[in-house]
Amino acid sequence: MSAPTPPPDLTAPLISLTWTDHVTGRQGHLVVDRLVRGVASGGLRMRPGCTLDEVAGLARGMTMKEALHFDADDSTVSYVPLGGAKGGIDCDPRDPEAYGVLVRYLRATRPYIERFWTMGEDLGLTQDTVDRAAAEAGLVSTVQAIHPLLDDETAARRRLADAFSVEVDGIGLAELVGGCGVAEAVLAVLDRSGTPYAGTRVSVQGFGTMGGATARFLSRSGLRIVAVADVKGTLAHPDGLDVETLLAARDAYGTVDRTALRPGDRELPADAWLSVDAEVLVPAAVSYAVDSVNQAAIGARWIVEAANMPVLPEAEELLARRGITVLPDVVVNSGTNAWWWWTLFGDVRPEADDAFARVRRAMRALIDLMLERAAADGTTPRAAAHALVADRLPVIAERYGWYGEGRPNRLSEA
Known part of the structure; x- marks a missing residue:
């Protein structure tokens, strides 16, 4: 048998x-x-x-x-x-x-x-x-x-092509929707904690597609982007960097031309983005950026994962013990993927306003649902x-x- x-x-x-x-x-x-x-x-x-x-x-x-x-x-x-x-x-x-x-x-x-x-x-x-x-x-x-x-492949492909042709202040819509979602996650958690946008400091690791767009949306919402890290190091200013100038001065890989810096901007080591004085850290570059060793340098209240898998599990456990909340990548950076399909299937129009409104609405709902589940279950946002x-x-x-x-x-x- x-x-x-x-x-x-x-x-x-x-x-x-x-x-x-x-x-x-x-x-x-x-x-x-x-x-x-x-x-x-x-x-x-x-x-x-x-x-x-x-x-x-x-x-x-x-x-x-x-x-x-x-x-x-x-x-x-x-x-x-x-x-x-x-x-x-x-x-x-x-x-x-x-x-x-x-x-x-x-x-x-x-x-x-x-x-x-x-x-x-x-x-x-x-x-x-x-x-x-x-x-x-x-x-x-x-x-x-x-x-x-798809019900109508030709119309669907035209919608996506039209959406990819849209630019907002020099940056393509396809690049911006992901950062819109990350920024909305940050704003949602600030709202839930009663923290005002004005004066809230943010440090962003990575200034490519996701990091650059996130910095733009947060800066335009009144937050201060006090540090930005690229492959050459960390750029910092305690009163906030000029995000639009840095966006205009970056190359295709998100590296900023240092000649665009203002006199008060500082150039710091590559890992300085972790330890600058900020309430919010946004790792938006490589996976495995925060480990059990360098997490000790973090003093921020929230880490919002714009990159995929940037915080290692053992680091997240140590951060949680210190009262630092990690909002997980599977929620935070999911806006771009969803927007592709919403556009292709016709759930959003190939227009910036419609795209941003849908991403913001969806992200707010997901963040609220996740944090309410975490509170009910007594777990972390990732577990929720x-x-x-x-x-x-x-x-x-x-x-x-x-x-x-x-x-x-x-x-x-x-």
Whole structure:
């Protein structure tokens, strides 16, 4: 008599693979954590030292972000959640060979992108670069896997293209929506604690897509951005940096031209962003930025995770003991991903005002729900977010299925 088949491990990723570039020997990774209706969502990052474990953690985070933006009772929304996925390439994006590596990675993963991995920019890459490389690799679009789920593919693609053409004061809407969401998370927690915006000091690590946009929204809300860190070090001013000048002086990788600094601006070591006098820290660059050692330098009251996985678990435990609250990435930086799909499915118009209003409304609701759950359960915000995901994933699986089985959409008929 054969042994009974063990139940499947639903915490393990559905697909996990490593690719080796035949030209340079560099490696890239792809992890599909879960499918919903046969599709998963998640960006592609490029950074030296990127590992399969890192990509797997990011893919699981994408599954959570999708679930957190699912409202089973809202029948007015056309977009429904996708699964989570992520790609990563172990290469410095500034390396002269980086673009060739990117194109070859996309050629190798093309069947996955065509069928079920919808992807866009992440750390180290811009959407323009990804789109150019994708076209060279023979792809119609980096989100073509979702096209069969759309009622009108042509209209949906036009909406997304129109949205990507929108600029607000020199910065593209696609870049701004993520920072809008992060900033709203900061403002929400300040409102809940009764802390006035004016005079609240913020330190931001990373001044690229997410960090730069976050700094703009917070500065325009009256907060003081007292420190900004890029690859060259930390820029600081106790009365607040001139955010718009720094934004205009940064390159494609978020590095600020130091000739744009004012006489009172200071240049400090790279890790000084952790210890400057500030109420709010916004890590918006690399993963694993706050560890069990350097967390001791932090005196802020809140850490708001704009980057993916910037605070290590052991560091978060130590921070909690000191009364420092970490707002987790799966909630805080989920606005960009949700906005892509809201736009594609027609839930928001390809206009800045509509996009920002929707992101702000969704982020406020999520922050409130998470913090109320944390208070009720006596847990951290991260544990509360994970509990919300655990409640929603079975509902999503039952309603939509992993592979779109039984669903009346074009994907299931393909």
